[in-house]
Amino acid sequence: MVRKGFFYIRLFVALLTLSTTIPALFPISAQAFTARNLMYGSEGYDVDELQSRLRLLGYYWGNIDGNFGWKTYWAVRTFQYNFGIPVTGEVDMATKLKLVKATPSWHSGSNGTSGSSSSSSSPAASAGGSAGSSSAAATAGSTNFPSSVRGLDQSDLNLMAHVVYGEARGEPFEGQVAIAAVILNRTHSSKFPHSIPGIVYSPGAFSCVDDGQVNLPPDASAKKAVMEAVDGWDPTHGALFYFNPAKTSNAFMWSRPEIITIGHHIFTD
Structure with a gap:
């Protein structure tokens, strides 16, 4: 019975450790894309960011509503075509990195107008290439x-x-x-x-x-x-x-x- 009690205590400590370690290793921010691919029908704040960044570049003029509809789909395809990415209409990590590098002045809370300027909100914005450091x-x-x-x-x-x-x-x-x-x-x-x-x-x-x-x-x-x-x-x-x-x-x-x-x-x- 005592050994069983020790087991649960150790399990609790392990779970507590993980709960503090995982966020430190893999920070989640409402100001950065998530790791999931985005496609027609996706919803969420990362779709908001997608639409906002695309608007900043002049590719998207619909509502920034977090809903990946046809306007967002075609804006993504146009961006991919112009930036030499496989044209799929789906936003994978390669597309996200290109988009972040192309919009160094974007920040969370902007409505997609190009006036917003600050250091980049997303950790990926500094990844590779001179455009990434162009804030x-x-x-x-x-x-x-x-x-x-x-x-x-x-x-x-x-x-x-x-x-x-x-x-x-x-x-x-x-x-x-x-x-x-x-x-x-x-x-x-x-x-x-x-x-x-x-x-x-x-x-x-x-x-x-x-x-x-x-x-x-x-x-x-x-x-x-x-x-x-x-x-x-x-x-x-x-x-x-x-x-x-x-x-x-x-x-x-x-x-x-x-x-x-x-x-x-x-x-x-």
């Missing part, structure tokens, strides 16, 4: 911009300035404005996502994102260039692409109709 690009120096202008907020403007500085520092001022203008031109094209973060963090879109230079703090010239482009100056005359002919042998870029050359960059349709 600095989404937040640093944003107070130098107005809170909102022509539908863009401080986070959008600041991210554009990081791209301008990373891609065109050392170029003439007109060339810096041109880079910002290309980003804005892409927001109006059906070929690209309709948000600044979605455009900037699309795979291979900008070399400064690939090599991490997007995280360098922009100077006053880059910030001024962004505001000039937002105010309507487009030296590229509607260009959607550009490249440095001394640095690329990409056949696609060379095949594009040339519009204008500014500094070291050729701007194309």
Whole structure:
């Protein structure tokens, strides 16, 4: 009888230990995706996060209601296609990691608008790649911009300035404005996502994102260039692409109709 009592005591201690150890090893947060795959018919706060992140990138415009319906399904498929992931409409871990890396300024409680900026809420956001560490690009120096202008907020403007500085520092001022203008031109094209973060963090879109230079703090010239482009100056005359002919042998870029050359960059349709 005594031995049986000791057995139950040891079992209770073991269960108590597990109850404190497991959460420490596998923390569960309402601000991070769960491990389960998400698919049509899924429900829960992780679907909320999925919808919110997709909206931040301009892929989803339905209600953020935690219900994985057809609008969410097609938004996921479009995201997967644009980011080079197998197009299944199902959100597995590979899709989650890509989505987290593409939305470093997202935080729990945001409604999917790109104005929310903080250090990433999800542990996966820092996993691999320069985009994963680009929360600095989404937040640093944003107070130098107005809170909102022509539908863009401080986070959008600041991210554009990081791209301008990373891609065109050392170029003439007109060339810096041109880079910002290309980003804005892409927001109006059906070929690209309709948000600044979605455009900037699309795979291979900008070399400064690939090599991490997007995280360098922009100077006053880059910030001024962004505001000039937002105010309507487009030296590229509607260009959607550009490249440095001394640095690329990409056949696609060379095949594009040339519009204008500014500094070291050729701007194309």
